[in-house]
Amino acid sequence: MTTEAGTFQKTACILCSMNCGIEVLVEDRRLTRVRGDRQHPTSRGYLCEKAQRLDHYQNAKDRLRTPLRRRPDGSFEAIDWDTAIREIAAKLMGIRDTHGGASIFYYGGGGQGNHLCGTYATATLATLGAVYRSNALAQEKTGEFWVDGKLFGRPRCHTAPDFEHAEVAVFVGKNPWHSHGFPRARHVLKEIASDPGRCLVVIDPRRSETARLAQYHLAVHPGTDAFCLAAILGTLVQEDLVDRRFLAEHTNDAEPVLEALAEIPVADFAKRCGVEESLVREVARRIARAKSVAIQEDLGIQQAPHSTLDSWLEKLVYLLVGSFAKEGGMNIHSRMASLGGGSGGGKRGSTTPVTGARIITGLVPCNVIPDEILTDHPQRLRAMIVESANPAHSLADSKRFREAFAALDCLVVIDVALTETARLAHYVLPTASQFEKWEATFFTLEFPKNAFQLRAPLLAPLPGTLPESEIHRRLVRAMGALDSVDLAPLAEAARRSRGEYAMAFMGLIGTRPELMALAPVILYETLGPTLPPGAEATAVLWGIAQSCFMAFPESVQRAGFPGADALFDAILRERSGITFTVDSYEETWARLDTPDKRIRLMIPELMQELVGLATEPMPSRDERYPFILAAGERRSSSANTIFRDPAWRKVDLEGALRMSPADAADLGVSTGSVVRIVTEGGSATATVEVNDGMRAGHVSLPNGGGLLYPDEAGGERRHGTAPNELTHHAQRDWLAGTPWHKHVPARIERIELS
Incomplete structure (x- = not known):
């Protein structure tokens, strides 16, 4: 269309x-x-x-236009689609039959705008009996999701900040000027900053663009956010600034938490994090007297020491002052579909089979993936499907991932370009771009109004490419998963009416419940042909609309949709998207998933870590690695690696290493100098940018650098520095396994150019 x-x-x-x-x-x-x-x-x-x-x-130069198969000598040869599907199906089924479906791992199915493919992948995984999966959320958000589950009942009880109405907005390890994270971020930031009755608080080592707007910038030492947050909480408790009535009416187990916070040495913790005690206390008092407080955390703490503890502490800030289930505060939002991973159809435990790492929202921690492959353990991973993702570049310790991928019996990559991961694959399947197919995302994270947009293709797919929905349909068919199923009655019912189709579909699933895992392909083949020409892939949204209406019937009806079919029709019709739920703030209480609809304030697994902060040794200066590197800063000139063509950048083409003027003077370098960065994980070179927003001892590299891209001479050139050549897979949170990308000990060496 x-x-x-x-x-x-x-x-x-x-x-x-x-x-x-x-x-x-x-x-x-x-x-x-x-x-x-x-x-x-x-x-x-x-x-x-x-x-x-x-x-x-x-229109990148490295778009793929044909399936590729690796030759024995390591080079690729072009093959046709029928051959590719047949050989991949046979290879993966052979691994399943020999080692079990749990030995086949799935990574991706998302990206920032590409989520429908993940729904269709579930059918392929179910056919294979695959159990384990992961994606980028598992190196960012799973610690926070785990904390949400402990506090509110389940990880899906995710909270949305109402910054548009908040009196005080707090950002912890986040620079929304560039990372956004909520609607119309720059407009909202400027509105808050210009209103004398409102307040911006930023906790961040850098004087970021958001920090420059803030009334309060708590410029913590890198990796000490837990001490800063605990000092704020200690002030709230010790100065009796908490909302006791809210805690009594809506929480359980508040007393142990309050007792622990009453013992926080605020002055010592403020000194430890590098912030004046008076500023910490002033911020705590400003939060306490506000009518509403909204808070958002991001990678600055989610990829640093104490990351899961930090997630608990930042949520305690708004809970202790009662800024929950109210305008301008924090609320539990609806969702069109879950962002968490699901099982491919096999039985999954709560930990990984080799390392025993905790699985949160169905996602394996990214940092343990190589350890689940590089072992002689009988349950090791032996094959991977990587879709719309580039883990060999985007996950910690790229060298370790290259080694792990080389040890797999089969690696299949489904993507638009010959990415760093695709170069390691046995088979590469080229997909249509995100503007050449029907597509949508499930980042439906807002409250009180939540929106969803189905995107129609702007262009026909490039010849030789297929949308992921068709790729997975062909794989499922090639593996024989639907050979014994007569779908003709279902297709006939769809042609007659949507109501008859619903009855026929539920009847089929009722008699063959194992087919529910194949629902995306069944919908594609039966309901799909009744939809607008070429829109078969949107059929899965009919099922998602049914689930959404069952989960949030009153909210969907308030948005103007009397039933699931009306919701689905609007999704198909409205090209700008729709508001699919409308809530009152009191709806948050109904969405709590605890038995008594009360918040479980204490998290025993994190209490010991909180108490232990008081006796945690002060880090001593390591002469080998005296700097802390933030590997993956978001800038106006950086983006996720969906942008492979470096020409998109108008400035900072090579992705400079930012450092403070004091550090530059000590090293004898200036803007434009070339330095070597050395870490436990590896080394790389970078160009220096002296930046007054950096504090001494803290340096940063942007995300998205270090990609190979065709040059004008017909070869390839690597632009910028790949941050994950410097990170190490063992540096990760003890609980959630999230990597410490934003806290990499490093040494900076000046390079003398001749």
Whole structure:
């Protein structure tokens, strides 16, 4: 479904989780103009500068146009689709039959704008009996999800900050000026900063763009956020600034938490984190007297020491002052579909089979994946399917991942380009781009109004490519999963009416419940042909709409949809997207998933770590690695590796290493100097940028660097520094396994250029 060239078409930006609505002018297969979509229910015309450059993704030089198979000598040869599907199906079934489906691992199925593929992958995984999976959330958010589950009943009880109405907005390890994370971020930040009755608080080692706007910037030493948060909490308790009535009415086990916080040595913790005690106390008092407080954490603490503890502490801040289930506070949002991983159909335990790592929301911690492969353990991983992801570049310790991938019996990569991971694969399957197919994301994270957008293709797929939905349909068919199922009655019911189809579908699942895991492909083949031409992949959203309506019937009805079919029809019809749920703030209490609808304030697994902060040794200066490197800072000139073409950057082409003026002077370097970065994980070179936002001893590299890309001479060139050549897989949170990308001990060596 495309429209006439020369007219603006509605779609969405695919560069971050906000997926702002955009309108795109397409001319000769190029995205020549991009503007914000004012009709989008969430972004309302808002757009940052990065979306203007989306043509660098759509028309990158390294787009794939044919399936590839690795030869014995390591090179690739082009093969046709029938051969690729047949050989991959046979190879994976052979591994399943010999070693069990649990030996086949799935990574990805997402990216920032590419989620429908993940729903179809579940059918392939079910056919194989695959059990374990992961994606980027497992190196970012799973610690926070685990804390949500402990406090509110289940990890799906995720909270949304209401910054638009908050009196005090707090950002911990987050720079929303560049990372966004909530609708219309820059507009909202400027509104709060310019209102004398409101307040911005930023906890971050760097004087980021957001910190420069803030009334309070707590410039902590890298990795000491737990001490800062504990000092704020200690002040709230010791100065009796907590909302005792809220705690009594809505929480359990508050007393042990309050007792522990009453013992926090606030002055010592403030000194430990490098912030004046008076500033810590002033911030605590400002939070306490506010009518509403909204808080958001991000990778700055989620990928640093004490990360899961930090997630608990930042949530305690808003809970102790009662800023929950209210306007301007924190609320549990609805969702169109779960972001967590699901089983492929086999039985999954709560830990991984080799290392015993904790699995949270169905996702294996990314840092343990190599250890689940590089072993002689009988239950080791032997095959992987990687889809819309580049773990050989984006996960900690790239060298270790390259070694692990080389040890697999089969690695299949499904992607648009020959990524760093695809170069290691046995088979590479080329997909249509995100603007050449029907697509959507499930980052439906807002409250009180939550929105969802289905994107129609702007262009026909490149010849030789297929959308992931068709790839998985072919794999499922090639593996014989539906050979014994007569889908003709279901297809006939779909042609008659949606109501008859629902009855027929439920009847089939009732008699053959094992087919529920194959529902995406069944919907694709039976309901899909009744949808707009080429839109078969959207059939899975009919099932998702049914589940959404069953989970949130009143909220969906308040949004104007009397039933699931009306919701599905609106999803198909409205190109700018729809508001699919509308809530009152009291709805948050109904969404608590604890038996008594009360918050379980204490988390025993983290209490010992909190108490232990008081006796944790002060880190001594390590002469081998005297700096702390933040590997993967978000900047105006950095993005996720969906942008492989470096020409999209207008500045900072090589991704400079930022350091403070004091450190630059000590090292005898200046902006433009070349240095070597050395860590336990490896070494790399980078160009220096002296930046007054960095504190002494703290340096940063942007995300997205170090990709190989075709050059003008017909070869390839690596642009910038790959951060994960410097990180180490063993440096991770003890509980959630999230990596310490933002806290990498490093040495910086000046390079003398001749």
